Amino acid sequence: MGHLAIRVDGLGKQYRIQAVHQRYKTFRDSLMGAVRGVGARLRGDVDGAGRTEMIWALRDVSFEVGAGEVVGVIGLNGAGKSTLLRLLARITEPTVGSGEVHGRVGSLLEVGTGFHQELTGRENVYLSGVTLGMKTAEVARKFDEIVAFAEMAKFIDTPVKHYSSGMYTRLAFSVAAHLEPEILVVDEVLAVGDTRFQKKCLTKMSAAGYEGRTVLFVSHNMGTIARLCPRAMLLEGGRLVQDGPSNEVVSAYLHGGSGTTAVREYMEPPGGDIARLHVVRVRTGDGNVAQVIDVRQSVSIEMEYEVLRGGHQLLPQFQLFNEEGIHVCSLHDVDPAWRGRQRPAGRWTTTVTIPANFLSEGMIFVRVILVALNPTIHQFARNEVVAFRIVESMDGGDAARGDWSGTMEGIVRPMLPWTNEVAEERPATKSRVG
Amino acid sequence: MPETALPVFRIEATKGWRSLKLGEVWQARELLYFLTLSNIKVKYKQTLLGASWAIIQPFFTMVVFSLFFGKLAKMPSDGAPYPVFTFAALVPWTFFANGITQSSESVVRIGNTVKRVYFPRLIIPISSIMSGLVDFVLAFTVLLGMMVWYGIAPTMNVLWLPAFLFLALATALGAGFFLAALNVEYRDVRYVVPFLVQIWLFATPIAYPSSLLSEPWRTVYGLNPMAGVTEGFRWALLGTGVAPGPMLAVSAAGALLFLAAGTLYFRRVERTFADVV
Numbered sequence: 001m002g003h004l005a006i007r008v009d010g011l012g013k014q015y016r017i018q019a020v021h022q023r024y025k026t027f028r029d030s031l032m033g034a035v036r037g038v039g040a041r042l043r044g045d046v047d048g049a050g051r052t053e054m055i056w057a058l059r060d061v062s063f064e065v066g067a068g069e070v071v072g073v074i075g076l077n078g079a080g081k082s083t084l085l086r087l088l089a090r091i092t093e094p095t096v097g098s099g100e101v102h103g104r105v106g107s108l109l110e111v112g113t114g115f116h117q118e119l120t121g122r123e124n125v126y127l128s129g130v131t132l133g134m135k136t137a138e139v140a141r142k143f144d145e146i147v148a149f150a151e152m153a154k155f156i157d158t159p160v161k162h163y164s165s166g167m168y169t170r171l172a173f174s175v176a177a178h179l180e181p182e183i184l185v186v187d188e189v190l191a192v193g194d195t196r197f198q199k200k201c202l203t204k205m206s207a208a209g210y211e212g213r214t215v216l217f218v219s220h221n222m223g224t225i226a227r228l229c230p231r232a233m234l235l236e237g238g239r240l241v242q243d244g245p246s247n248e249v250v251s252a253y254l255h256g257g258s259g260t261t262a263v264r265e266y267m268e269p270p271g272g273d274i275a276r277l278h279v280v281r282v283r284t285g286d287g288n289v290a291q292v293i294d295v296r297q298s299v300s301i302e303m304e305y306e307v308l309r310g311g312h313q314l315l316p317q318f319q320l321f322n323e324e325g326i327h328v329c330s331l332h333d334v335d336p337a338w339r340g341r342q343r344p345a346g347r348w349t350t351t352v353t354i355p356a357n358f359l360s361e362g363m364i365f366v367r368v369i370l371v372a373l374n375p376t377i378h379q380f381a382r383n384e385v386v387a388f389r390i391v392e393s394m395d396g397g398d399a400a401r402g403d404w405s406g407t408m409e410g411i412v413r414p415m416l417p418w419t420n421e422v423a424e425e426r427p428a429t430k431s432r433v434g
Numbered sequence: 435m436p437e438t439a440l441p442v443f444r445i446e447a448t449k450g451w452r453s454l455k456l457g458e459v460w461q462a463r464e465l466l467y468f469l470t471l472s473n474i475k476v477k478y479k480q481t482l483l484g485a486s487w488a489i490i491q492p493f494f495t496m497v498v499f500s501l502f503f504g505k506l507a508k509m510p511s512d513g514a515p516y517p518v519f520t521f522a523a524l525v526p527w528t529f530f531a532n533g534i535t536q537s538s539e540s541v542v543r544i545g546n547t548v549k550r551v552y553f554p555r556l557i558i559p560i561s562s563i564m565s566g567l568v569d570f571v572l573a574f575t576v577l578l579g580m581m582v583w584y585g586i587a588p589t590m591n592v593l594w595l596p597a598f599l600f601l602a603l604a605t606a607l608g609a610g611f612f613l614a615a616l617n618v619e620y621r622d623v624r625y626v627v628p629f630l631v632q633i634w635l636f637a638t639p640i641a642y643p644s645s646l647l648s649e650p651w652r653t654v655y656g657l658n659p660m661a662g663v664t665e666g667f668r669w670a671l672l673g674t675g676v677a678p679g680p681m682l683a684v685s686a687a688g689a690l691l692f693l694a695a696g697t698l699y700f701r702r703v704e705r706t707f708a709d710v711v
Binding site: 008087088098101102113114118119126131132133135182 | 465552706708
């Protein structure tokens with residue numbers, strides 16, 4: 001490691017939950033809060049009002065990054081990845097801890113930062129470029145390159161409100177891709193745009209790394225992380241739980257050694273007036289709770305929930321996502337026993353069984369949803385509640401890959417009936433038979 | 435990249451009042467320029483009358499004031515024709531009022547950018563107020579036209595005009611910083627501002643001269659910095675009232691106090707902008 005680019009020490013960021021749920025407050029709420037706080041303090045309940053409303057988005061994070069390193073930051077949603085990047089980019093201040101950053105930080109937390117709908121492409125390139133930290137002269141010098149990279153020369157003097165979303169994204173990313181700060185923090189921006197343009201941006205990004213720039217890169221795409229970043233850091237619940245070579249960290253993450261879980265129980269069940277979610281489990285075909293499941297086994301996902309108010313028609317659903325964030329499928333409860341019927345109050349367990357030889361190898365993240373129908377009222381919808389990994393042992397069993405041992409693409413890997421017919425069987429030639 | 439050339443930024447919680455770091459604002463002056471420019475460009479996009487609004491607004495206020503206060507109420511106007519007397523005050527007032535209205539919404543309006551990239555936040559309300567200077571110039575041209583119409587020749591006092599404009603700017607910045615920062619956390623500000631502007635309008639000598647007040651009170655009146663600004667404009671352009679006296683000194687002190695207090699408050703709360711905007 002050469003000289004230091006980033007060093008952080010015991011970094012922590014606390015948010016008031018109120019500030020998360022409620023986007024802003026009014027004087028009245030503040031006054032009421034102050035009155036309640038004073039009341040609680042008078043009763044000697046110092047912890048009461050204040051602390052329960054605070055959550056740590058990031059806690060006790062320490063690390064160093066050398067100049068020129070390209071580091072991936074991975075973790076589930078809400079693990080604190082974006083908070084970390086925001087702190088490094090000085091967008092917000094930590095609650096505790098300290099750090100230092102050597103060099104200008106360019107933050108690329110979302111494409112189109114600083115874009116204004118009413119302005120033309122040209123005006124926006126300047127506005128956005130300068131907002132992101134470039135000098136005017138720098139933007140002017142790179143202007144043609146930016147426009148060419150975005151393939152936008154024809155429409156550069158059209159207001160961006162007339163752009164298609166693809167054009168908008170290309171131009172916005174192109175501006176960002178031409179930033180040349182010493183340290184670049186990037187948050188999942190590559191998840192947008194068409195595949196060809198994404199590839200182009202990835203190439204540009206990895207070039208940024210080779211030019212000796214320090215890059216911190218958040219992504220859910222483990223393939224991208226492994227390809228671009230020699231080193232990765234895994235965050236979980238706001239803490240840094242692993243930091244090392246990216247193939248090791250990625251594999252720890254995917255094997256569910258941390259962060260992901262096959263069972264989730266809610267101490268404070270989320271939900272609406274009608275139903276609340278208590279437990280979600282993943283089981284193998286033989287009924288054991290498991291996180292790693294062979295492709296030749298069936299997978300059962302179950303949700304346990306409390307129906308508080310009976311008399312509603314309910315639709316429990318699971319949505320499956322792979323590690324690249326691709327929505328593999330949505331599964332809706334079509335149990336004939338309850339379809340179109342109102343469900344009474346009580347503790348319910350709804351299970352779906354995914355047949356063996358259906359999902360492809362890799363991590364599957366489960367979103368759990370329950371909706372009351374007629375009228376449609378969402379009760380709960382939770383992302384990445386549980387996760388499991390489909391593995392294939394390749395020991396020659398009865399799997400969809402057959403006798404092929406190479407890579408097999410696709411987000412599903414169904415075992416389908418195949419038939420062959422041969423119209424006229426020819427006798428083998430003598431030489432072959434021998 | 436030699437190590438010594440790299441700036442080092444500290445990441446830590448700042449406690450209490452922080453330094454103003456005005457140097458940071460100066461370094462980001464190019465951004466200030468582009469934000470101001472885009473504010474100006476966007477302001478009258480998709481309006482029928484475009485930039486003429488900059489004139490229509492104070493002009494019609496002048497017409498209404500002239501009818502009701504000038505003709506009907508026979509309001510004294512320190513010897514100048516009433517329309518030009520009130521318009522000379524309305525021009526800086528409109529700059530100020532639009533400035534605080536625009537800047538109070540400014541940080542919230544570009545909240546998405548605030549959440550995604552760091553730059554000195556003070557730039558946001560400053561650019562809102564600066565973009566009002568174009569409107570000011572347009573309205574000021576009309577004011578000059580009216581002076582020609584009424585045959586009023588400015589005296590050497592006019593050299594003081596930039597100082598009064600600066601006073602208006604300082605007051606607008608002070609109030610704008612305060613309101614912009616407050617609006618991030620308390621959206622009530624959105625409803626308070628129009629009300630505040632209305633009250634402040636009547637608390638400022640625009641429709642009437644400050645000479646209605648007798649002396650110790652006239653000086654106290656200067657605590658409203660805009661009183662000094664409007665009377666200063668009249669004195670510099672129309673030669674009405676008295677030369678910069680105690681009232682103006684109080685106004686100037688008041689304006690600087692406004693500016694300092696607004697800046698300090700803004701700097702104190704801006705650290706949580708990205709979390710709450």
